[in-house]
Amino acid sequence: xxxxxxxxxxxxxxxxxxxxxxxxxxxxxxxxxxxxxxxxxxxxxxxxxxxxxxxxxxxxxxxxxxxxxxxxxxxxxxxxxxxxxxxxxxxxxxxxxxxxxxxxxxxxxxxxxxxxxxxxxxxxxxxxxxxxxxxxxxxxxxxxxxxxxxxxxxxxxxxxxxxxxxxxxxxxxxxxxxxxxxxxxxxxxxxxxxxxxxxxxxxxxxxxxxxxxxxxxxxxxxxxxxxxxxxxxxxxxxxxxxxxxxxxxxxxxxxxxxxxxxxxxxxxxxxxxxxxxxxxxxxxxxxxxxxxxxxxxxxxxxxxxxxxxxxxxxxxxxxxxxxxxxxxxxxxxxxxxxxxxxxxxxxxxxxxxxxxxxxxxxxxxxxxxxxxxxxxxxxxxxxxxxxxxxxxxxxxxxxxxxxxxxxxxxxxxxxxxxxxxxxxxxxxxxxxxxxxxxxxxxxxxxxxxx
Numbered sequence: 194x195x196x197x198x199x200x201x202x203x204x205x206x207x208x209x210x211x212x213x214x215x216x217x218x219x220x221x222x223x224x225x226x227x228x229x230x231x232x233x234x235x236x237x238x239x240x241x242x243x244x245x246x247x248x249x250x251x252x253x254x255x256x257x258x259x260x261x262x263x264x265x266x267x268x269x270x271x272x273x274x275x276x277x278x279x280x281x282x283x284x285x286x287x288x289x290x291x292x293x294x295x296x297x298x299x300x301x302x303x304x305x306x307x308x309x310x311x312x313x314x315x316x317x318x319x320x321x322x323x324x325x326x327x328x329x330x331x332x333x334x335x336x337x338x339x340x341x342x343x344x345x346x347x348x349x350x351x352x353x354x355x356x357x358x359x360x361x362x363x364x365x366x367x368x369x370x371x372x373x374x375x376x377x378x379x380x381x382x383x384x385x386x387x388x389x390x391x392x393x394x395x396x397x398x399x400x401x402x403x404x405x406x407x408x409x410x411x412x413x414x415x416x417x418x419x420x421x422x423x424x425x426x427x428x429x430x431x432x433x434x435x436x437x438x439x440x441x442x443x444x445x446x447x448x449x450x451x452x453x454x455x456x457x458x459x460x461x462x463x464x465x466x467x468x469x470x471x472x473x474x475x476x477x478x479x480x481x482x483x484x485x486x487x488x489x490x491x492x493x494x495x496x497x498x499x500x501x502x503x504x505x506x507x508x509x510x511x512x513x514x515x516x517x518x519x520x521x522x523x524x525x526x527x528x529x530x531x532x533x534x535x536x537x538x539x540x541x542x543x544x545x546x547x548x549x550x551x552x553x554x555x556x557x558x559x560x561x562x563x564x565x566x567x568x569x570x571x572x573x574x575x576x577x578x579x580x581x582x583x584x585x586x587x588x589x590x591x592x593x594x595x596x597x598x599x600x601x602x603x604x605x606x607x608x609x610x611x612x613x614x615x616x617x618x619x620x621x622x623x624x625x626x627x628x629x630x631x632x633x634x635x636x637x638x639x640x641x642x643x
Contacts, residue, residue: 195390195392196339196344197352198338198354198368199351199354199387201261204384206227208220210224211289214285214286215253217283218287231257231258231261233384234384242267243269244351247354247355250274262353277360281326300313306377307374308324309324309325331367335368344399359376365406366379368391369401369590371590378622382407385407386408394536402600403625406625407624408624410627411629424611428570428611428612430612433465433605434577434605435458436605437605440517441639445519446515447517448546453483458604459487461604461631462492464605464630465491465605465630466493469607473496476574477500477573477576479576481503485507488576506558506559507578509580515543550594556580556581557584567616586600587599589620606626607626608624609623611623
């Protein structure tokens with residue numbers, strides 16, 4: 194009854210190493226490091242049963258898929274698909290990024306700031322828009338993928354897709370129903386792994402959930418303290434969901450009842466602390482409730498002296514009369530309202546509680562206040578709750594309050610947000626819901642209830 198899609202960007206290529214524009218020309222090849230990355234990704238996926246694999250025909254992607262699948266050990270070969278080819282940047286292909294910036298300064302500025310508006314010229318003199326064309330290409334691939342692997346089919350399936358930076362971003366935007374203007378909000382590193390879960394429920398044809406985005410920890414399993422994508426210019430915020438509670442494990446709606454971490458939750462906080470121990474934090478923030486504070490304290494045990502500030506705007510959604518109840522108990526008393534919460538959460542007023550719009554307004558207010566307070570070189574830790582984190586991430590990705598189920602937040606999961614152009618400019622979701630420090634590349638934490 195579901196479809197899992199594993200998105201993998203090709204490993205480090207010769208043009209990546211030289212900072213050259215690749216586009217869809219087949220001029221670059223995997224480096225030795227790129228081959229190692231492909232093998233490491235395959236090894237990380239060894240415990241998964243993959244039903245089908247698809248790859249761009251360009252050799253840097255195809256060679257990644259071949260090495261990955263050999264290491265994964267499932268005996269699959271990737272089917273080559275032209276709609277997984279990289280963005281067409283033909284006038285720039287083979288040039289150094291610095292050469293493009295020097296020779297085409299205005300076009301390069303548009304590419305970096307508003308790539309969906311970039312216009313280039315073909316060899317015959319005709320003009321074309323690379324990113325809108327790529328979005329159409331992504332739509333074609335998604336349509337054919339869903340026709341072959343229907344999420345409503347009886348058996349769950351897992352599909353591997355190996356491609357390139359730009360086309361994979363366009364696939365993500367297409368699956369999430371987002372416009373091309375969201376292109377620069379996403380980051381995908383070489384050999385990174387992103388996991389999407391698709392299901393067919395209710396009156397919606399396909400529901401898409403991002404389980405994780407741009408995971409790279411599997412590429413450096415030997416590094417004590419974990420591995421996150423490198424930080425560039427501008428402030429960085431790490432958003433973490435609190436560790437597990439007994440009520441998460443039981444599936445109770447806890448909301449604003451102040452339930453502490455259980456033993457597993459404390460272990461998750463400690464694991465997140467080890468994972469992040471090589472980072473340098475200047476500041477840390479937490480919801481005023483005990484479970485995120487205990488999680489933050491576990492992480493900050495490796496960072497003595499970092500001030501921890503409580504932020505009231507980051508407390509969990511108020512479930513009102515549902516708090517302390519199991520889903521089965523809510524089903525008995527509020528069946529229609531519970532069904533609406535699952536299908537259209539933006540329409541629900543919790544009995545004597547909050548709406549998701551209430552949480553959206555205050556959580557983003559708290560987040561934006563924190564982001565605006567950071568200096569350009571600072572990194573801050575923020576620990577909060579499931580609904581709070583989901584509303585923040587939906588806002589940053591360009592989604593709406595109706596889309597909170599599109600973002601997964603595991604207990605102890607780590608998300609990274611960069612502001613390369615300052616806190617008053619659109620951010621980049623560097624990686625989302627990383628839980629490899631808790632065991633494996635899939636999120637196996639308790640689902641719990643909001």
